[in-house]
Amino acid sequence: MKIDLMKNDTYSESQLTGLVILRILIGWHFLYEGISKIINPYWSSAAYLLDSKWVLSSLAKSIVANSTILGFTDFINMWGLTLVGLSLLLGIFSRYGALFGMGFVLLYYLFAPPFIGLEYSRPGEGSYMLVNKNLIEAFALYVLYLFPSSQFIGLDRLILSSELNSLGDK
Amino acid sequence: MNQENKGSNADLLNRREILKGLATIPVLGLFFIKLWQKLRLDKLKKSNLLQDLISDNKAPSIIKEIGNSDHLRVGVVGYGGRGGHLTRGLGFATPGWTSSASERAKKNKLDKAFETFMSQTDLNCSLVGVCDLFDVRAELGIEASKNEVRSGGKAKETAVRYKHYTDLVTSKDIDAVIIATPDHWHSRVAIAAAKAGKHVYCEKGLTRTFDETIELYDTVKETGITFQLGHQNRQVEAYEQAKKIINQGLLGPVNLVQLTTNRNSPGGAWVWGIDPKGNSKTIDWETFQEPSPNKIPFGEEALRRFFRWRCWYDYGTGLSGDLFSHDFDQINQIMGLGIPKYASSSGGIYYYKDGRDVPDVWNATLEYPDKDLTVLYSATLSSLNSRGNRIMGHDATMQIGGESNSGALGGFIVKADPYSTRYKDRIEKGVINSKYPIYSYAPGSKQIDGITSATSQYFANKGLLYTYRDGKRVDSTHLHVKDWLDSIRSKTLPTCNIEEALHEGVTCHMATESYLQGRRIEWDPVNRILI
Incomplete structure (x- = not known):
């Protein structure tokens, strides 16, 4: 009965392939964003936060003003992104990974939303009006959360099966 | 047999489980292979130019402790805006300044001026004398000397007021003198102080005229006092880094250097506020104008001249002594140029037609035939299009300030030239791309400051407000005053000593004289005259 959980009768083969590819691509993106920050000694979230507009801008400025909190924010970003990336790429605790990842990009969106009339000093890499890639990635992660694939392809499958095995042994 | 089949089926199933x-995992493997390739390429790109310097990226340590730290008694002649800043560098701010700075810090957490002031090193000195021709300012100086809101707490001594500079510089209660008067008083005060055996910190521009420069130079050499010229850019770590790059020849032959000033505000153009308390009773106008060639009676025009003195050749040299002097000293610090053979300049009063006689657009050219080099200076007070300073080599260009800053203060970038000989192979291989910097220096890039006004931003971009030591923001004026006091105690030469001051003074006066006389000026180093 429980073995059925892992039997892929939820998705067709191509649906599962599509979901796994999406998970791997977003995982890759997060992992590199995280690692590139970890290996760059000069990276800090301060410049991004200082350019923050809209409702979270004052919060952003108070983060930057306090070097301890700024250091903590930097740490969370560097390692958070890396762990979410690994989680999605390897398919380990991927539903949580997707949820946390969504939280990250939604925050990035809210700290600097591409609303009409908000001007940013850092150049954008595309043309956006209300919708930007952060928002899209956030909802792609929401889809991955709703349609998990790591119990079929990913380390979650092994975790689940060993849990089930130990249940079966009992 | 059946059992065995079942077993191998289960194995197969298990293996399939594991594979799924x-x-x-192979994607993760691919990720790390690509990451390794990218890091190797990044490293290769860096190693091509400035690897040694990058590994030597640490800032110089801020405090070189001096063994003989006798308590020094300092007097200030000229307690205007700059005098106030210099004495803050010494550790003495007015109560008005400390309370408003701490208020600002509470309102805007990014305003670090108060924090920077309070974390300054205590220089073990007292402000004991103040001389200013405007009563209001003199009183403020006295108040500053008594203010206990400072890193060292209560000072050993407090200041008394001297009505005339001669009393201050000859007083036995004073060891060293800071001169922050308008330029037309610099040489008189400095020479009198040196002759009285006092050490001198003198603001730039060194003097109002060429002859004063030579006289001051000779007096300092004869008396052997410790002289520091007020170019606090000497303390900016970025320029020391830039110097290493130039010294290693990494830019290739340099034939053109371009220095620029861009300002676009009344404050930046010296249209400063006229203090409502300024009148014939509170200002000693006759003493003020005594050294200047043209004299006028006290009145509204005199008030304008007293508070906006940089606008007239009677009291200073306009753009030359105020801003060109900084940029020249910066490049002299980095490249060790010395005095040029020829200087010419031109310009006009094109925007601020407010009665001033110094130009608001002014361009100067310095020629160094023995160095195969031209230095071009271009200034406007009516456009903020910040062009930065560029040291343009055949192989690479160093851009200081201006667009190179990208948010960092006092930083610079180096870009390879697409037709470079030195980097030809690497450019062809694609290892160096001339579009992107091969080196960028952004001190304190993890630090953020809220510097607001356009003029503050201008100074900050030139490294004249703040510099960084071990990633911590320090007021470069504080470091420059400290450098002077340390040199007095250790009997060594300060960084902007009288030799450097001579370069600045003569070069600026060559350019000024060219504008005034409408011809090219030549420096005769043997007879020490301008031809």
């Missing part, structure tokens, strides 16, 4: 579980 580990299916994405």
Whole structure:
């Protein structure tokens, strides 16, 4: 009965392939964003936060003003992104990974939303009006959360099966 | 047999399970292979130019402790805006300044001026004398000397007021003198102080005229006092880094240097506020104008001249002594140029037609035939299009300030030239791309400051407000005053000593004289005259 959980009768083969590819691509993106920050000694979230507009801008400025909190924010970003990336790429605790990842990009969106009339000093890499890639990635992660694939392809499958095995042994 | 089949089926199933579980691991492997390739390429790009310097990226340590730290008694002649800043560098701010700075810090957490002031090193000195021709300012100086809101707490001594500079510089209660008067008083006060055996910190521009420069130079050499010229850019760590790059010849032959000033506000153009308390009773106008060639009676025009003195050749040299002097000293610090053979300049009063006689657009050219080099200076007070300073080599260009800053203060970038000989192979291989910097220096890039006004931003971009030591923001004026006091105690030469001051003074006066006389000026180093 429980073995059925892992039997892929939820998705067709191509649906599962599509979901796994999406998970791997977003995982890759997060992992590199995280690692590139970890290996760059000069990276800090301060410049991004200082350019923050809209409702979270004052919060952003108070983060930057306090070097301890700024250091903590930097740490969370560097390692958070890396762990979410690994989680999605390897398919380990991927539903949580997707949820946390969504939280990250939604925050990035809210700290600097591409609303009409908000001007940013850092150049954008595309043309956006209300919708930007952060928002899209956030909802792609929401889809991955709703349609998990790591119990079929990913380390979650092994975790689940060993849990089930130990249940079966009992 | 049946059992065995079942067993191998289960194995197969298990293996399939495991394969599905580990299916994405190769992607992670690919990720790390690509990451390794990228890091190797990045490293290769860096190693091509400035690897040694990058490994030597640490800032110089801020405090070189001086063994003989006798308590020094300092007097200030000229307690205007700059005098106030210099004495803050010494550790003495007015109560008005400390309370408003701490208020600002509470309102705007990014305003670090108060924090920077309070974390300054205590220089073990007292402000004991103040001389200013405007009563209001003199009183403020006295108040500053008594203010206990400072890193060292209560000072050993407090200041008394001297009505005339001669009393201050000859007083036995004073060891060293800071001169922050308008330029037309610099040489008189400095020479009198040196002759009285006092050490001198003198603001730039060194003097109002060429002859004063030579006289001051000779007096300092004869008396042997410790002289520091007020170019606090000497303390900016970025320029020391830039110097290493130039010294290693990494820019190739340099034939053109371009220095620029861009300002676009009344404050930046010296249209400063006229203090409502300024009148014939509170200002000693006759003493003020005594050294200047043209004299006028006290009145509204005199008030304008008293508070906006940089606008007239009677009291200073306009753009030359105020801003060109900084940029020249910066490049002299980095490249060790010395005095040029020829200077010419031109310009006009094109925007601020407010009665001033110094130009608001002014361009100067310095020629160094023995160095195969031209230095071009271009200034406007009516456009903020910040062009930065560029040291343009055949192989690479160093851009200081201006667009190179990208948010960092006092930083610079180096870009390879697409037709460079030195980097030809690497450019062809694609290892160096001339579009992107091969080196960028952004001190304190993890630090953020809220510097607001356009003029503050201008100074900050030139490294004249703040510099960084071990990533911590320090007021460069504080470091420059400290450098002077340390040199007095250790009997060594300060960084902007009288030799450097001579370069600045003569060069600026060559350019000024060219504008005034409408011809090219030549420096005769043997007879020490301008031809």
